[in-house]
Amino acid sequence: MTGGAARPGVGRTHPRPPLRCRPVPPTPLRRTTAILLAIVALHSLSACGLFGGEDDPTPTTAPAPITTTTTVPAPTTELLDPGREPRRALRFRFEAGEVTIRTIVDLAVVQQADEAFFALDLPPVQQTVRLTTAPAGDGRDAEVSLEVTALTLGAGATAEEREALEAELGALVGLRGTGRIDELGRVVSFDYDLDVDVSADLDPIVAGFGDQLEALVAPLPEEPVGVGARWRTTTAADLGGTSVPVATVYEVTELTGDQVSYSSTGEGTAADRPIESPEVPTGTTAHLVEVRTTSQGSGTLSFRSPAAVAVVRSDTIQSVRFEGPDRSSVVDQQTVVDLVVAPFSDDG
Numbered sequence: 001m002t003g004g005a006a007r008p009g010v011g012r013t014h015p016r017p018p019l020r021c022r023p024v025p026p027t028p029l030r031r032t033t034a035i036l037l038a039i040v041a042l043h044s045l046s047a048c049g050l051f052g053g054e055d056d057p058t059p060t061t062a063p064a065p066i067t068t069t070t071t072v073p074a075p076t077t078e079l080l081d082p083g084r085e086p087r088r089a090l091r092f093r094f095e096a097g098e099v100t101i102r103t104i105v106d107l108a109v110v111q112q113a114d115e116a117f118f119a120l121d122l123p124p125v126q127q128t129v130r131l132t133t134a135p136a137g138d139g140r141d142a143e144v145s146l147e148v149t150a151l152t153l154g155a156g157a158t159a160e161e162r163e164a165l166e167a168e169l170g171a172l173v174g175l176r177g178t179g180r181i182d183e184l185g186r187v188v189s190f191d192y193d194l195d196v197d198v199s200a201d202l203d204p205i206v207a208g209f210g211d212q213l214e215a216l217v218a219p220l221p222e223e224p225v226g227v228g229a230r231w232r233t234t235t236a237a238d239l240g241g242t243s244v245p246v247a248t249v250y251e252v253t254e255l256t257g258d259q260v261s262y263s264s265t266g267e268g269t270a271a272d273r274p275i276e277s278p279e280v281p282t283g284t285t286a287h288l289v290e291v292r293t294t295s296q297g298s299g300t301l302s303f304r305s306p307a308a309v310a311v312v313r314s315d316t317i318q319s320v321r322f323e324g325p326d327r328s329s330v331v332d333q334q335t336v337v338d339l340v341v342a343p344f345s346d347d348g
Contacts (some may be wrong), residue, residue, distance in 0.1 A: 077231055086226055093135075093142075093183065094133040094181070094304060099131050107337050116240040126130055126152050127151045134158040148174065193294065229251070229252045258303045261298070266296075270292070283325050284325075288319075310341040315334070315335075319333075
């Protein structure tokens with residue numbers, strides 16, 4: 001979750017792997033493919049839209065190592081209500097240190113194309129990430145390094161699915177990245193380093209790895225605020241192959257010492273636009289009929305440490321019309337993602 005005015009940053013030094021969250025003509029969703037989608041959702045903190053099934057191309061491998069530095073586009077933040085007195089300016093001042101967090105994502109998908117109907121309620125995917133922080137620049141910014149130390153499937157996966165995904169998940173352990181966060185909770189830049197080959201199915205996990213920083217901070221307003229304060233952050237999300245403006249409203253529910261607790265609601269919509277994607281087969285066109293995403297969440301943030309606690313549910317409904325040489329079809333899909341972020345210790 002980022003916000004605020006744009007800031008200069010480091011330019012991209014290596015192309016990111018292509019994202020594979022894409023619309024394709026309707027095919028049944030494989031559970032293993034959908035579980036990978038859940039892992040993508042875990043890393044990018046959002047779910048992809050319509051995606052392929054059994055006739056997806058055979059995965060290829062990406063060259064290694066990959067090192068990418070990218071400037072992160074910053075959204076805008078608008079204060080709606082300063083809240084009650086006493087008020088104070090909220091600023092992040094991460095201290096040098098190390099903390100481990102666990103993220104858990106639970107994803108359910110329902111898809112309908114013409115008369116075909118498909119539903120999946122997937123096992124939760126759990127990830128453990130080690131975070132190392134240090135002040136940067138004049139001390140107003142912070143450098144945060146991330147390293148994936150564990151990635152596992154929860155109860156519900158079959159033995160066949162576990163076997164098929166074991167190597168994929170293992171390749172991601174050790175994935176590292178470093179980001180820079182300013183005092184207003186804006187992720188300024190991020191670079192990741194991957195020194196093992198991964199299949200193309202995992203490309204979006206690598207490309208979206210830096211988005212995890214946005215779960216550890218919230219975009220803060222410039223103005224002093226108190227309990228009851230509300231502000232709106234507007235950003236762009238890539239849903240189903242199209243950019244959708246998403247507005248999120250944060251409300252301060254408690255403000256004590258170095259911590260702030262909040263609730264959040266978000267919504268974004270888009271409709272009636274063509275979708276340009278290399279994943280759509282030659283001779284077939286894709287047109288977005290409508291997409292709508294909503295979210296509700298709550299959490300507690302520390303101004304001194306990235307040891308955040310957050311619970312978020314997002315619900316995305318989209319409809320895409322495909323026109324081919326022989327037939328046309330409308331695919332409707334609903335994706336619900338439940339995300340939990342909390343500090344973690346070896347004691348559980």
